[in-house]
Amino acid sequence: MTEREKFLKIARFELKGELFLPSCWQWFWNGTLERWRGEGLPGDVHIREYFGFDRMDYFPIDLSSTVPSIPPFDIKTLEEDATHKVIIDGDGVKKKIFKEQRESSMDQWIEYPVRDRKTWQKYKKRLNPHSPARYPLWWEKEKGRYKERDYPLGILVGGFFGWMRNWIGIENLSYLLVDDIALIKEIEEYTEYFIVETIKPVLKEIQFDFALFWEDMAYNKGSLVSMEFVKKYMVPHYKRVTDLLHSNGIDVITLDSDGNVWELIPFWLECGINGIIPNEVAAGMDVVAMRKRFGKNLIIGGGIDKRALSKGKKEVEEEVMKKVPSLLKDGGYFPGIDHSVPPDAPLENYLYYLKLIREIGS
Amino acid sequence: MADLEEMKESLIKGDANRVKELVEAAVKEKAPVGEILNQGLIAGMNVVGVKFKNNEFYVPEVLIAARAMHAGMGILEPLLAEGGIKPIGKIAIGTAKGDLHDIGKNLVIMMLKGGGFEVEDLGIDVPEEKFVEAAKAGTQLIGISALLTTTMPSMKTAIEALKSAGLKDKVKVMIGGAPITQAYADEIGADGYSPDAASAVDKAKELIEAR
Numbered sequence: 328m329t330e331r332e333k334f335l336k337i338a339r340f341e342l343k344g345e346l347f348l349p350s351c352w353q354w355f356w357n358g359t360l361e362r363w364r365g366e367g368l369p370g371d372v373h374i375r376e377y378f379g380f381d382r383m384d385y386f387p388i389d390l391s392s393t394v395p396s397i398p399p400f401d402i403k404t405l406e407e408d409a410t411h412k413v414i415i416d417g418d419g420v421k422k423k424i425f426k427e428q429r430e431s432s433m434d435q436w437i438e439y440p441v442r443d444r445k446t447w448q449k450y451k452k453r454l455n456p457h458s459p460a461r462y463p464l465w466w467e468k469e470k471g472r473y474k475e476r477d478y479p480l481g482i483l484v485g486g487f488f489g490w491m492r493n494w495i496g497i498e499n500l501s502y503l504l505v506d507d508i509a510l511i512k513e514i515e516e517y518t519e520y521f522i523v524e525t526i527k528p529v530l531k532e533i534q535f536d537f538a539l540f541w542e543d544m545a546y547n548k549g550s551l552v553s554m555e556f557v558k559k560y561m562v563p564h565y566k567r568v569t570d571l572l573h574s575n576g577i578d579v580i581t582l583d584s585d586g587n588v589w590e591l592i593p594f595w596l597e598c599g600i601n602g603i604i605p606n607e608v609a610a611g612m613d614v615v616a617m618r619k620r621f622g623k624n625l626i627i628g629g630g631i632d633k634r635a636l637s638k639g640k641k642e643v644e645e646e647v648m649k650k651v652p653s654l655l656k657d658g659g660y661f662p663g664i665d666h667s668v669p670p671d672a673p674l675e676n677y678l679y680y681l682k683l684i685r686e687i688g689s
Numbered sequence: 690m691a692d693l694e695e696m697k698e699s700l701i702k703g704d705a706n707r708v709k710e711l712v713e714a715a716v717k718e719k720a721p722v723g724e725i726l727n728q729g730l731i732a733g734m735n736v737v738g739v740k741f742k743n744n745e746f747y748v749p750e751v752l753i754a755a756r757a758m759h760a761g762m763g764i765l766e767p768l769l770a771e772g773g774i775k776p777i778g779k780i781a782i783g784t785a786k787g788d789l790h791d792i793g794k795n796l797v798i799m800m801l802k803g804g805g806f807e808v809e810d811l812g813i814d815v816p817e818e819k820f821v822e823a824a825k826a827g828t829q830l831i832g833i834s835a836l837l838t839t840t841m842p843s844m845k846t847a848i849e850a851l852k853s854a855g856l857k858d859k860v861k862v863m864i865g866g867a868p869i870t871q872a873y874a875d876e877i878g879a880d881g882y883s884p885d886a887a888s889a890v891d892k893a894k895e896l897i898e899a900r
Contacts, residue, residue, distance in 0.1 A: 498752055505703055548884065552749060553749070556747075
């Protein structure tokens with residue numbers, strides 16, 4: 328059985344008790360890897376290969392957490408002190424960032440490129456789905472290698488909240504809901520057009536195994552926006568994208584959102600989105616309870632509490648044993664730490680976590 | 690006669706223009722400033738807080754209501770001192786050292802202001818010395834937020850700095866943020882923890898009353 332077959336069989340609940348560790352669904356802070364190198368992790372390895380992850384990949388059109396502005400904005404440094412810089416990044420966002428170890432914190436987003444109708448019209452010009460630069464270099468010649476593969480290949484399909492929030496900011500977005508709702512509708516419509524037009528050509532050429540939306544639209548209390556907003560302004564657009572994916576033979580349609588997404592899941596399921604990652608425990612997600620509630624309608628990824636890794640082997644074992652055996656035996660589960668592995672996790676504990684899930688999976 | 694009930698309802702709906710008009714009208718009619726503040730604006734924000742806690746309101750509804758509150762306060766603020774109206778407490782709040790993420794902190798500030806507190810925004814990536822300075826300057830409560838597990842330990846460092854400066858008994862410390870739990874607050878010696886921005890107002894009142 329190839330990795331591709333194994334991934335699909337697990338995702339479709341046809342293969343039970345087997346482990347597939349998706350290489351694209353586990354992230355590590357740079358600080359964690361630095362620490363681990365001091366604890367024996369070789370510095371000259373591909374870490375996902377070293378840890379024995381199973382190969383999976385995304386087709387290289389970047390419709391993930393950011394959608395590249397083409398052409399990009401000129402990156403500028405506006406202010407600088409000993410530890411921080413204020414910059415305009417390639418997507419036109421004014422941010423305060425750390426000069427070193429930037430990934431150890433989220434940036435402070437100060438000003439967004441879209442503030443009103445005028446700035447949206449200007450920004451939209453950089454979101455042309457037909458820009459040749461959205462596709463990989465030598466695409467026509469390269470596409471053959473994606474057709475002949477034995478690993479799962481996914482397509483990124485953006486999102487209808489996360490991108491808009493990144494363009495406008497949550498505060499201005501909130502005000503626009505009252506001040507100019509027509510603009511929000513227009514942005515959502517254009518986003519759908521942009522996603523569909525960008526992915527259409529490649530869907531014709533390549534049979535994908537899964538798709539991934541990116542939203543990050545929740546925090547520890549729940550969704551950032553109301554279910555009324557989701558129903559009215561997001562659901563119709565999701566449906567048109569998932570219809571396109573279904574008509575191209577893609578039945579594993581996943582979504583990445585941090586935070587507590589419990590109340591959002593029924594809406595996503597209604598739209599044909601049938602997999603959720605990374606299911607953060609600290610935000611209130613519980614993968615065992617999710618399986619109980621949504622059964623085989625929902626593929627689950629992640630869900631192992633990152634905080635257990637810093638505590639000790641006993642806590643790692645408790646966390647793994649209360650979740651992984653029951654979920655693996657049904658299929659439809661891809662174990663993983665519930666977001667990036669943090670720097671307070673010793674390598675020894677992470678290796679112990681991998682050993683445990685491999686023992687269960689074998 | 691000043692329609693404080695309409696002011697409250699308009700604030701809950703987030704109608705900033707209407708709130709501003711109603712506050713202007715109330716001031717013109719010489720309605721007591723304390724009544725405008727407490728029965729109009731703060732009463733409205735209290736309802737917003739309850740609805741937020743009950744998941745009837747989400748972040749946008751809170752931000753829109755806070756904008757309406759701000760519009761009303763723009764008229765009222767210069768008159769508060771004249772009317773002898775004092776804030777119910779003074780709070781200094783910032784994100785933990787190493788943490789640049791400020792959406793949660795800003796939301797808490799809006800709710801606290803809406804609850805009648807005077808809030809000093811210490812900003813982001815706040816070193817422990819700055820919390821110590823705020824405590825020395827007489828703030829009653831310090832609020833610290835962290836988004837990531839990587840920046841949580843800075844909260845402990847700040848509390849230890851307050852202890853070393855001999856200020857821990859004079860000021861209460863409240864913490865919050867995505868990875869924070871009551872257990873963590875207990876572990877590091879924080880006086881309070883709030884799971885969300887609306888509950889932060891209740892917790893702040895409780896801690897200030899307990900001083």
